[in-house]
Amino acid sequence: MTVAAAGLSFLGVAIIIINPASAQTEPPKPTSDQLEECKSLGIRPEKCSEQAILSKRCLGGPGAPCGGSGVNIPIDVNMNLIPIYLGIAGAFVAGVLYVKKASRWRRGKANVR
Structure with missing residues (x-):
């Protein structure tokens, strides 16, 4: 039974980590608001995305609005x-x-003979 549990836990991790559909899609185009914010933060337009904006805000230094690190x-x-x-x-x-x-059935059948 431990083999089955290990297999299910591995499968659960694989579902979360590996997503073939997301690897094939292109990132969405930035909106005009995002482009303006990228310009004010010093991010190039071709690199502008929601993640780039959030990382620039959160990793911007000691006065950054995000509380967590990383x-x-x-x-x-x-x-x-x-x-x-x-x-x-x-x-x-x-x-x-x-x-x-x-295997239990075969062992039981072998003992009957």
């Missing part, structure tokens, strides 16, 4: 892939349980 990485989970991963995990668990039951 960069927060947003987790982007594709909700359409969750049923597929759950199906794979369910098949894995069913396979492990079947092998365990089959």
Whole structure:
């Protein structure tokens, strides 16, 4: 049973970390408000994004409005892939349980002879 639990925990981490759909999409174009803010913060227009603005504000120095240190990485989970991963995990668990039951059945059958 520990193998199944380890497999499910690994699968859960893989769902959060690896998102093939987000790797294929382009970042959204900055809005006019974001472009103005990028200009005031000294960020080049081609590098302007929500993340660039937030990182410039939060890592700007001792007077920065963000209380935490470091960069927060947003987790982007594709909700359409969750049923597929759950199906794979369910098949894995069913396979492990079947092998365990089959091995017990064979051992019990061998003792009868």
